[in-house]
Amino acid sequence: MLSGKxxxxxxxxxxxxxxxxxxxxSKFSLVMII
Structure with missing residues (x-):
């Protein structure tokens, strides 16, 4: 689930x-994954 800008x-x-x-x-996605 990768959602963001x-x-x-x-x-x-x-x-x-x-x-x-x-x-x-990458940082944003990592936060989203966690």
């Missing part, structure tokens, strides 16, 4: 060059 499977992959976005999405 960024879909880590798609959006983050597209914007992977911006580590800030990737980190934020």
């Amino acid at each position: 960024c879909d880590c499977d798609t959006s983050c992959a597209i914007y992977g060059e911006d580590r800030n976005i990737l980190f934020s999405c």
Whole structure:
């Protein structure tokens, strides 16, 4: 269940060059999973 501003499977992959976005999405997703 990944819900939020960024879909880590798609959006983050597209914007992977911006580590800030990737980190934020990963952290947000981790919180969502827990």
